[in-house]
Amino acid sequence: MTVTYAGAASDAVEVAGFVSIKDSGTCTAEVTNGSGASATASGPSYEDATTTSCGTLTVPTDELGDGPVTVRLGFTSDRYEGWSTTVEVSR
Numbered sequence: 001m002t003v004t005y006a007g008a009a010s011d012a013v014e015v016a017g018f019v020s021i022k023d024s025g026t027c028t029a030e031v032t033n034g035s036g037a038s039a040t041a042s043g044p045s046y047e048d049a050t051t052t053s054c055g056t057l058t059v060p061t062d063e064l065g066d067g068p069v070t071v072r073l074g075f076t077s078d079r080y081e082g083w084s085t086t087v088e089v090s091r
Helices: none
Strands: 002-009 012-018 026-033 037-043 052-060 067-074 081-083 088-089
Touching: 002 052, 002 067, 002 088, 012 026, 026 052, 026 088, 052 067
Parallel strands: none
Antiparallel strands: 002 012, 012 052, 026 037, 026 067, 067 081, 067 088
Protein backbone atom coordinates (compact mmCIF):
# COMPACT_ATOMS: atom_id res chain seq x y z
CA MET A 1 0.00 0.00 0.00
CA THR A 2 1.15 3.47 -0.86
CA VAL A 3 -0.45 6.64 0.47
CA THR A 4 -0.34 9.24 -2.29
CA TYR A 5 -2.25 11.95 -0.41
CA ALA A 6 -3.23 12.58 3.20
CA GLY A 7 -4.55 15.97 4.24
CA ALA A 8 -6.84 17.73 6.65
CA ALA A 9 -10.31 18.82 5.56
CA SER A 10 -13.12 20.38 7.57
CA ASP A 11 -13.72 17.95 10.49
CA ALA A 12 -12.15 15.13 8.43
CA VAL A 13 -8.96 13.72 6.97
CA GLU A 14 -8.82 12.78 3.28
CA VAL A 15 -6.64 9.84 2.27
CA ALA A 16 -5.83 8.45 -1.18
CA GLY A 17 -3.49 5.74 -2.39
CA PHE A 18 -2.95 2.57 -4.34
CA VAL A 19 -1.65 -0.97 -4.10
CA SER A 20 0.81 -2.39 -6.64
CA ILE A 21 -1.36 -5.35 -7.60
CA LYS A 22 -4.42 -5.68 -9.79
CA ASP A 23 -7.30 -7.08 -7.73
CA SER A 24 -10.71 -5.84 -6.63
CA GLY A 25 -11.30 -5.40 -2.92
CA THR A 26 -11.92 -2.90 -0.16
CA CYS A 27 -9.77 0.01 0.94
CA THR A 28 -9.82 1.26 4.54
CA ALA A 29 -8.34 4.49 5.87
CA GLU A 30 -7.60 4.59 9.59
CA VAL A 31 -6.90 7.86 11.43
CA THR A 32 -5.49 7.74 14.99
CA ASN A 33 -4.93 10.60 17.44
CA GLY A 34 -2.15 10.87 20.04
CA SER A 35 -4.31 9.19 22.70
CA GLY A 36 -4.90 6.10 20.56
CA ALA A 37 -8.51 6.81 19.62
CA SER A 38 -9.22 6.07 15.96
CA ALA A 39 -11.78 6.52 13.22
CA THR A 40 -12.06 4.66 9.91
CA ALA A 41 -13.72 4.89 6.52
CA SER A 42 -13.90 2.18 3.84
CA GLY A 43 -14.75 2.04 0.17
CA PRO A 44 -14.35 -0.13 -2.92
CA SER A 45 -11.08 -0.26 -4.83
CA TYR A 46 -10.75 0.51 -8.54
CA GLU A 47 -8.52 -1.53 -10.84
CA ASP A 48 -6.56 0.13 -13.62
CA ALA A 49 -4.02 -1.31 -16.07
CA THR A 50 -1.37 -2.31 -13.51
CA THR A 51 -2.45 -1.23 -10.02
CA THR A 52 -5.49 -0.94 -7.78
CA SER A 53 -6.53 2.54 -6.65
CA CYS A 54 -8.33 3.40 -3.45
CA GLY A 55 -9.55 6.76 -4.72
CA THR A 56 -10.05 9.32 -1.94
CA LEU A 57 -11.52 8.21 1.38
CA THR A 58 -12.85 10.81 3.83
CA VAL A 59 -12.56 9.92 7.51
CA PRO A 60 -14.64 12.06 9.92
CA THR A 61 -12.41 13.23 12.79
CA ASP A 62 -14.79 15.36 14.87
CA GLU A 63 -14.54 12.88 17.79
CA LEU A 64 -10.72 12.74 17.74
CA GLY A 65 -10.12 16.26 19.05
CA ASP A 66 -7.61 18.76 17.71
CA GLY A 67 -3.97 18.20 16.88
CA PRO A 68 -1.93 15.97 14.61
CA VAL A 69 -3.06 12.47 13.70
CA THR A 70 -1.48 9.48 12.00
CA VAL A 71 -3.06 7.89 8.96
CA ARG A 72 -2.65 4.50 7.34
CA LEU A 73 -4.35 2.90 4.36
CA GLY A 74 -5.30 -0.75 4.12
CA PHE A 75 -6.42 -3.07 1.34
CA THR A 76 -8.31 -6.35 1.64
CA SER A 77 -9.40 -8.76 -1.10
CA ASP A 78 -10.01 -12.49 -1.36
CA ARG A 79 -6.27 -13.00 -1.99
CA TYR A 80 -4.47 -10.04 -0.38
CA GLU A 81 -4.43 -8.01 2.81
CA GLY A 82 -2.04 -5.30 3.96
CA TRP A 83 -1.46 -1.82 5.36
CA SER A 84 0.70 1.14 4.39
CA THR A 85 3.20 2.77 6.70
CA THR A 86 1.74 5.59 8.76
CA VAL A 87 1.74 9.21 7.65
CA GLU A 88 1.32 12.17 10.02
CA VAL A 89 -1.25 14.85 9.20
CA SER A 90 -1.30 18.22 10.95
CA ARG A 91 -4.70 19.77 11.52
